[in-house]
Amino acid sequence: MQSPPLRECRRAPIAVLGMLLTQSHSKNANPNLLYLTMRSTPGASKPCSLILNLVCNHTLSDTPNYFQRLSSTHKSFSTAPGPIYSSSSSEFRDSELGDDSGPSSLVVVSFYKFADFSDHADLRKPLKDLCEKLCVSGGIILAPEGINGSICGTRESVERVLDFIQSDNRLKGLRRIDSPVTPEDEAVHHGHTGCSPVGAGEDAPFRWDHVRVKLKKEIVSLGMPSVLPVERVGRYVNPRDWNALISDADTVVIDVRNTYETRIGKFKGAVDPHTTAFREFPSWVENQFQVSASDGLLSKVEDSPSKGGIENQVDAHGHKMPTRVAMYCTGGIRCEKASSYLLRKGFKEVYHLEGGILKYLEEIPKSESLWEGECFVFDKRVSVEHGLVQGTHKLCYGCKQPVSDADLEAPEWENGVSCPHCFSSKSEEEKERARARQRQFKTWGIIGGPDRGRQPT
Numbered sequence: 001m002q003s004p005p006l007r008e009c010r011r012a013p014i015a016v017l018g019m020l021l022t023q024s025h026s027k028n029a030n031p032n033l034l035y036l037t038m039r040s041t042p043g044a045s046k047p048c049s050l051i052l053n054l055v056c057n058h059t060l061s062d063t064p065n066y067f068q069r070l071s072s073t074h075k076s077f078s079t080a081p082g083p084i085y086s087s088s089s090s091e092f093r094d095s096e097l098g099d100d101s102g103p104s105s106l107v108v109v110s111f112y113k114f115a116d117f118s119d120h121a122d123l124r125k126p127l128k129d130l131c132e133k134l135c136v137s138g139g140i141i142l143a144p145e146g147i148n149g150s151i152c153g154t155r156e157s158v159e160r161v162l163d164f165i166q167s168d169n170r171l172k173g174l175r176r177i178d179s180p181v182t183p184e185d186e187a188v189h190h191g192h193t194g195c196s197p198v199g200a201g202e203d204a205p206f207r208w209d210h211v212r213v214k215l216k217k218e219i220v221s222l223g224m225p226s227v228l229p230v231e232r233v234g235r236y237v238n239p240r241d242w243n244a245l246i247s248d249a250d251t252v253v254i255d256v257r258n259t260y261e262t263r264i265g266k267f268k269g270a271v272d273p274h275t276t277a278f279r280e281f282p283s284w285v286e287n288q289f290q291v292s293a294s295d296g297l298l299s300k301v302e303d304s305p306s307k308g309g310i311e312n313q314v315d316a317h318g319h320k321m322p323t324r325v326a327m328y329c330t331g332g333i334r335c336e337k338a339s340s341y342l343l344r345k346g347f348k349e350v351y352h353l354e355g356g357i358l359k360y361l362e363e364i365p366k367s368e369s370l371w372e373g374e375c376f377v378f379d380k381r382v383s384v385e386h387g388l389v390q391g392t393h394k395l396c397y398g399c400k401q402p403v404s405d406a407d408l409e410a411p412e413w414e415n416g417v418s419c420p421h422c423f424s425s426k427s428e429e430e431k432e433r434a435r436a437r438q439r440q441f442k443t444w445g446i447i448g449g450p451d452r453g454r455q456p457t
Helices: 006-011 014-023 031-039 045-056 063-073 087-097 120-133 155-165 183-189 239-247 278-289 333-344 356-363 428-444
Strands: 106-114 137-143 146-154 175-179 211-215 235-237 251-255 265-267 324-328 350-353 371-373 394-396 401-403
Touching (some): 235 239, 239 324, 239 350, 324 333, 324 356
Parallel strands (some): 324 350
């Protein structure tokens, strides 16, 4: 059966497209046809991901029933002739798709800015509406202390979102890191769950129809809203100057990330606080350096190599404290808050890596690097190496922690359920719920099935 012109397929009702694919031989079905249609149909990627999963797995025998059910349960799927996208967004979608050569390339941008932003809630709806209109996905946090986010989309659409954010003078000068997008990430972004892990269900960060804009007390949760980087923060260190700083014997290098992140990589000689959440960092500082819970100078402490291996120096007042502290995290945001906290506690010389590990891996060649291992990232790449090339780690969707190839061979590994790092902490009831979730994904291509919590029709 001859495929219709692509321009027509963009505007064809999903039900008609489904019948077209069903009538053709499954081995000759063209996933790219649906891939492009999916991009040009607002709100359609969830059902389309079902279709594409069926196409890629050659299980099209029941496809007409799927389309009939989807047409009756989703308002955007009409079997009547005519366009299925709204006129308000059609102009952008046509210009974004451009010619018939295929989808535009994508970019991932992580960004943040600390600011005095008491009216942050007013930005939520217009920002979310714009992201949905431009097919920009990801997650954004708004709080009285600023904005923090990671979004994915075409270069043009992402820049339009960032320009909109920075139209507020308080948010100008966003600290940002641009990352490449792998073919798998492209597929996940467009709802192509057939080649993506179980996490490419409703919570996938790269699905083009899914953007989260949340209101919180802090853009990064230290548990201390009174710690304000807008008032004071440590000194930024360029990645090119970082090696010299952390190689100095008087510098104590502290990794402010969590154990599941430090487990797969960190800077040579860095102290690992072994925290499971950023909120634990203040308690670790208080215990490590014997600082009081209230603001003030450090008190006398004894050397305690067992608590991270820090060799303390004696200052002019007889207080034992490190001469110089240098901190780092994934993108720099946690360090800004951590450095503000240390300054508040009486530390004098506090530095942090500008742009975080990601900027360092982007700019510093592997031959000159003091980084060991891979860097965990909070998206479908899971981990990255020098040059921001995707790493070797996968993700356990039972605990959201990175797992190595060796972990995948362990008896505790069960896809979508558990891994060696969470197996013993999960109850059988939790594991059974995870297994049920995994069965839904295998059957429908998304979590929850086609009715998504609605009463079946």
